Structure formats: structure tokens, C-alpha cells
Amino acid sequence: MSEPAIESLFTEGRTFPPPQEFAAAAHVNDPSVYDQAEEDWQSWWEGHARQLRWMRDWDTTLEWTPPHAKWFVNGQLNVADNCLDRHIDAGHGGRVAFHWIGEPGDTRTLTYQELCDEVCKFANALKRLGVGKGDRVNIYLPMIPELPIAMLACARIGAIHSVVFAGFSSQALVNRIDDADSKVLITADGSYRKGNVVPLKEAADAAMGATDRVETCVVVQRTGNDVPWTQGRDHWYHEVTADCDAHAEPEPMDAEDVLYILYTSGTTGKPKGIVHTTGGYLTQVAATTKLVFDLKPESDVYWCAADIGWVTGHSYIVYGPLANGATSLLYEGAPDHPGKDRFWEIVETYKATILYTAPTAIRAFMKWGAELPAGHDLSSLRLLGSVGEPINPEAWMWYHQHIGGGRCPIVDTWWQTETGAIMITPLPGLTKAKPGSAMRAFPGIKAVVVDEQGKPVPPGGGGYLTLQRPWPAMLRTLWGDDPRYRQTYWSRYGEDVYFAGDGAKLDEDGHIWLLGRVDDVMNVSGHRISTTEVESALVDHPKVAEAAVTGRVDELTGQAIVAFVTLRGDEETSDALAAELREHVAQRIGKLARPANVLFTPDLPKTRSGKIMRRLLKDIAEGRELGDVTTLANADIVSQLAESSKGADE
Numbered sequence: 001m002s003e004p005a006i007e008s009l010f011t012e013g014r015t016f017p018p019p020q021e022f023a024a025a026a027h028v029n030d031p032s033v034y035d036q037a038e039e040d041w042q043s044w045w046e047g048h049a050r051q052l053r054w055m056r057d058w059d060t061t062l063e064w065t066p067p068h069a070k071w072f073v074n075g076q077l078n079v080a081d082n083c084l085d086r087h088i089d090a091g092h093g094g095r096v097a098f099h100w101i102g103e104p105g106d107t108r109t110l111t112y113q114e115l116c117d118e119v120c121k122f123a124n125a126l127k128r129l130g131v132g133k134g135d136r137v138n139i140y141l142p143m144i145p146e147l148p149i150a151m152l153a154c155a156r157i158g159a160i161h162s163v164v165f166a167g168f169s170s171q172a173l174v175n176r177i178d179d180a181d182s183k184v185l186i187t188a189d190g191s192y193r194k195g196n197v198v199p200l201k202e203a204a205d206a207a208m209g210a211t212d213r214v215e216t217c218v219v220v221q222r223t224g225n226d227v228p229w230t231q232g233r234d235h236w237y238h239e240v241t242a243d244c245d246a247h248a249e250p251e252p253m254d255a256e257d258v259l260y261i262l263y264t265s266g267t268t269g270k271p272k273g274i275v276h277t278t279g280g281y282l283t284q285v286a287a288t289t290k291l292v293f294d295l296k297p298e299s300d301v302y303w304c305a306a307d308i309g310w311v312t313g314h315s316y317i318v319y320g321p322l323a324n325g326a327t328s329l330l331y332e333g334a335p336d337h338p339g340k341d342r343f344w345e346i347v348e349t350y351k352a353t354i355l356y357t358a359p360t361a362i363r364a365f366m367k368w369g370a371e372l373p374a375g376h377d378l379s380s381l382r383l384l385g386s387v388g389e390p391i392n393p394e395a396w397m398w399y400h401q402h403i404g405g406g407r408c409p410i411v412d413t414w415w416q417t418e419t420g421a422i423m424i425t426p427l428p429g430l431t432k433a434k435p436g437s438a439m440r441a442f443p444g445i446k447a448v449v450v451d452e453q454g455k456p457v458p459p460g461g462g463g464y465l466t467l468q469r470p471w472p473a474m475l476r477t478l479w480g481d482d483p484r485y486r487q488t489y490w491s492r493y494g495e496d497v498y499f500a501g502d503g504a505k506l507d508e509d510g511h512i513w514l515l516g517r518v519d520d521v522m523n524v525s526g527h528r529i530s531t532t533e534v535e536s537a538l539v540d541h542p543k544v545a546e547a548a549v550t551g552r553v554d555e556l557t558g559q560a561i562v563a564f565v566t567l568r569g570d571e572e573t574s575d576a577l578a579a580e581l582r583e584h585v586a587q588r589i590g591k592l593a594r595p596a597n598v599l600f601t602p603d604l605p606k607t608r609s610g611k612i613m614r615r616l617l618k619d620i621a622e623g624r625e626l627g628d629v630t631t632l633a634n635a636d637i638v639s640q641l642a643e644s645s646k647g648a649d650e
């Protein structure tokens with residue numbers, strides 16, 4: 001695992017502009033927060049937990065039996081109650097929770113009162129359909145208001161939601177339904193994608209045909225296309241909610257009851273069901289939304305431009321902003337439809353004040369040209385955020401200048417599906433910003449960069465990122481697989497040290513620079529994709545004998561997927577087959593996992609023990625100078641591969 005190249009992944013050949021002081025305009029945080037939190041980190045979190053509404057107080061702040069944590073033990077609360085009713089009771093029922101913008105240009109505004117009514121109606125509908133506390137509900141919806149409504153309805157009645165990104169294939173949906181053993185699926189007739197209708201219900205039906213677990217399917221009418229229908233199983237959302245009462249008592253939930261499962265890729269072909277619970281999760285997403293974005297619920301118009309199908313959307317579109325009573329934008333479509341200035345038109349129209357997006361999007365905006373944002377009034381923006389992968393300083397500077405008008409602080413936030421909430425980030429008004437650095441651990445968090453032996457590295461050193469203290473929003477286990485939880489995160493340096501899987505370095509000031517994954521996980525457009533998962537999809541094709549997959553640097557998407565494929569017997573290689581294989585992966589996993597390049601090879605470079613040399617493949621894919629390969633069992637294949645990969649870029 002010791003890859004001397006991890007540092008160069010991000011820093012080689014780049015220039016780093018000097019640190020910038022944040023604009024004084026955003027200035028809210030109490031400068032003593034870091035000290036306060038360090039003095040007594042459990043009390044610090046307790047203080048944030050007290051901002052929420054509890055139905056029963058907790059007895060103990062933290063029970064830590066490494067690697068298992070319980071936060072706010074025996075406390076009771078309801079997440080939907082905290083995200084909705086609490087604000088209505090405080091007199092903010094008329095405040096807008098979401099300004100929703102549909103892809104075709106239709107819009108909908110939901111105040112806290114209206115959102116609460118919708119959530120209660122659907123909660124009552126779910127109850128009538130037999131859904132109860134602890135039941136798993138799969139949600140496969142596009143970015144329409146019914147998505148957060150469905151999540152909050154589950155939270156209100158104590159059902160566990162498992163949201164599957166609507167861009168995932170039906171096969172991916174089947175795996176997630178089976179793993180969580182869900183009896184209920186919530187989907188839509190279709191979703192809009194750049195002017196086309198994607199038949200989502202058809203994909204849902206394919207999934208429901210491949211597993212017999214789903215007894216009830218609720219379908220939101222969004223696109224109006226014809227859909228296959230199974231009487232008795234399928235129900236229209238508008239019909240099941242039509243006569244429902246807009247009042248539903250929130251179920252008192254234990255702080256440690258499961259709020260949701262969200263699947264993410266690991267180093268094997270089987271995705272991991274990350275388990276998040278109620279009290280600690282809500283505490284940390286609420287606290288980070290408030291402090292990292294310097295949120296003023298009464299005046300801000302906050303926009304996290306992620307998809308709710310990923311953890312970013314769970315924590316920073318749904319739970320964090322709503323827990324703070326914020327007004328958010330919710331956008332259904334793509335950034336380049338109908339025009340490549342769609343985002344800027346939205347910022348201008350709604351006078352967005354905070355924008356949180358991913359480096360890959362920023363790089364696309366850069367490519368489309370600074371004239372597009374310049375054509376809109378973006379002066380409402382006062383704070384920008386970045387998440388998903390290391391942001392390259394060029395993109396940071398462009399974002400700062402062309403979107404932030406040179407005046408907005410940028411928060412580069414490091415966290416993971418597993419951490420549930422932001423862990424490493426600057427704080428506006430408190431921390432200097434260095435373009436490309438996530439700077440320092442959020443107050444209360446202990447992030448330590450260690451060497452191979454687990455020893456902290458000194459300033460200037462590089463190594464592996466670890467978290468050495470439990471945190472409220474941490475994952476509690478992997479659904480149905482606690483041994484894998486221990487193995488993946490808590491075995492490398494001991495049971496109380498969380499191994500994040502990221503390389504990191506400390507600069508001379510001790511600030512943290514994330515360098516990318518150190519395992520067999522790729523990061524494409526900020527989305528985690530496992531090499532093994534793509535390989536399994538490829539070898540599942542009848543013509544493929546063997547496949548090895550690696551990520552190569554890509555200017556736009558961070559990494560792009562390169563597949564090295566060996567065909568069976570005397571199958572012929574062709575461009576058509578390469579295209580077919582790329583499509584096959586898209587079918588099996590989803591479009592985001594489609595390899596950018598498929599390279600056919602009669603053999604793969606292997607060690608004498610038969611292990612595929614992925615690092616070598618990565619070097620080949622990135623056109624790097626190759627070292628000594630004579631120790632390989634089949635060294636001759638390497639030069640052939642290196643030759644054939646030239647000019648493989650799309």
C-alpha cells in the first residue's frame with residue numbers, strides 16, 4: 001500500500017498561490033470555538049445536541065467501546081420533528097424551506113408548514129400501506145420535492161430509508177433492495193435528463209422482477225409517460241396521499257435508532273451499506289451546516305448543488321439545512337441544460353447567497369468559459385463550498401474569481417459517506433484559506449496524518465489520514481456486516497483509529513492537504529467507484545475472460561476509468577466490442593461507472609503469484625515512465641500495453 005506517488009497525484013507540477021485571508025464580510029464564528037472544543041470535546045458536541053428538540057434527555061453523552069460508539073445514550077428525538085415542527089412552533093412556518101426548480105423550468109415553493117403537511121400526509125400513507133418503525137424503504141427518485149418528502153416521512157414514522165441514486169441501474173437497485181431486505185420501493189414514472197425522459201419506473205420494474213422482496217411500490221407522477229403497472233403492488237403517490245391527514249405524530253426515536261442506510265463502493269465488488277443513526281447524525285450535520293456555511297437561516301438562500309442520491313445531498317440538502325430552518329434551492333436538472341449558464345441563471349433569479357458544489361463541476365464551468373457567469377448578476381453570493389475530491393488550485397482560483405467575484409470565502413470540505421458530516425474544513429472568518437487545502441479538522445474532530453506504522457507525521461510530512469476520536473455523525477456499522485466494518489475502518493492501526501483510505505500531507509504550518517484515495521477506489525466526478533465492481537461487471541460479459549480496471553487522471557472528472565480487457569478464446573477485438581463493453585458496465589452499475597477507455601490485451605501484467613499489477617496499469621494508463629518490470633511473470637505484455645494505450649484518450 002505504500003505508494004510513493006500519492007503526493008505527486010495532486011502536487012506535482014502545480015503552483016500554489018499564497019494563502020488568502022477570508023473576506024471580512026463573512027465573519028461569524030466565535031474565534032474560541034477551536035479552544036472550547038479542545039478543552040472538552042464531548043461537552044462541545046453536547047452543546048450542539050442541545051440546539052435540537054429532544055423528547056427525552058440523554059443519560060450519557062458517549063459510550064465508546066471501540067470500534068462502536070453510542071452518542072446521547074437513551075435520548076429520544078425525531079428527525080422530522082426537528083427539521084419541520086420545531087421551526088413551525090418557533091413561528092417560522094411561513095419561511096420557505098425549498099425553492100424547487102424543475103428541469104423543464106417548472107417550479108414549486110414549499111414553506112416549512114407546507115413541507116410538514118406533505119411529509120405528514122405521506123407518513124400517514126406509508127403507515128396505511130403497512131410500513132412501521134424499523135422497516136426499510138427503498139427510494140429511487142429524481143431530484144423532485146417528493147424525494148426529501150419521502151425521506152422525512154420515513155424519519156417521522158421511524159422507518160429506515162435507503163436512497164438509491166436515480167442514475168444507478170436496476171441491477172444496482174436490486175442489490176440494495178436485497179441487502180437491506182426492503183419491502184417497499186418509492187419511485188417515479190420517469191425522470192428528466194437534458195430534455196429527455198428516462199423511464200425510471202421501467203428500471204424499477206426490472207429490479208422488482210429480479211427480487212421478490214418488494215410488496216409495495218409507490219410511484220410519483222413526474223413525467224407523465226406510460227408505465228408498466230402491477231395491480232396490487234403499485235400505487236400512485238397522488239392517490240395514496242389524496243385523503244391523508246396533514247397531521248402525523250412524530251415517532252419518538254432512540255438517539256441510536258437507524259435513520260438511514262446509504263450504499264457506497266468499497267474495495268470489493270459488493271457495495272457497503274453505511275448505517276447512520278438519529279441523534280448524533282443530526283447533531284453534527286446541523287452544527288456543521290451552521291458553522292461551515294456561516295448560515296443565517298433568516299436571510300440566506302443556500303444551494304447545495306449535489307444530488308440527494310449521494311451523502312452530500314442527504315446531509316447538506318435535506319437534514320443539515322432543514323435542521324437549521326434554512327431556505328434552500330433544490331434543482332432537478334443538469335448544469336448545461338438548456339444552456340451552459342443554467343446555474344448562474346438560478347443564482348441570479350433566486351439571489352442565492354451560498355453555493356456548495358464539486359470540483360468536477362467547477363472544472364466544467366471553467367471549460368465553458370468565464371463569459372457565462374459574467375453574463376449574470378452573482379453579487380448575492382457570499383460564500384462558496386467545495387466537496388468530493390481534492391480541488392486543484394487552478395479551479396479554486398477560478399471559482400474564487402469568476403463565481404465568488406473575488407470576495408467570497410471558499411470552504412473546501414473533506415468528509416465521506418461514512419463520516420456523515422463535514423470533518424476537515426476551513427471556517428469562514430476564522431481560518432485562512434490555501435487553494436487546494438481543506439486546512440484543519442472541524443472543532444471537536446481529531447484528524448491525524450500517520451505513517452505506515454501509525455506514527456503521526458511532522459509538518460511537511462505525508463501519509464495516511466486517520467480520525468482518532470469518535471464523532472457524533474460517524475457510521476455505526478455496515479448494514480448486516482459488522483466484521484467488514486471492523487476490518488475496513490478499524491483494523492489497520494488498532495480498534496480506536498479510523499482509517500479513512502485517503503492519502504494526506506501536512507504543510508509546514510500543519511494544514512491538511514488531501515491527496516486522493518490510497519485503495520482500489522476511484523473518484524470519478526466526486527463519486528466513489530470501486531475498481532473491483534467495474535471488473536465484475538466486465539467479466540460478467542460473455543466475451544470477456546479477464547479485466548483489470550484503474551483510474552487515470554482526467555482534467556474534468558478528476559479520474560476517468562480505464563479498463564484493460566482480455567477476451568475469451570478467439571473472440572475478435574473491435575471498436576464495436578469496446579463500445580458494447582462500456583455500455584455493458586453502464587447497464588450493470590450505472591452510467592457514471594462507464595469506462596472512458598477499453599483497451600484489449602492478450603494478457604494482463606501479473607506478479608509471479610498471479611496478482612494483477614494495478615499500479616503498473618495506472619502508470620500505463622497515465623502514460624508514465626515505467627520502472628523495472630522484469631520481475632513480472634509476463635514482462636513482455638507491458639511494452640505492448642504501453643504502446644497500445646497511446647492515443648487512447650477519447
Ligand code: WT7
Binds near residue numbers: 391523
Ligand atoms: C471520498 C469520500 C462526502 C462528500 C462526497 C463524497 C474524497 C471528499 C474531499 C475534499 C479531498 C475529498 C475523499 C473521500 N473527498 N471531499 N474536500 N478534498 N478529497 O463522498 O463518495 O463517500 O467519498 O471523497 O477521497 O475519501 P464519498
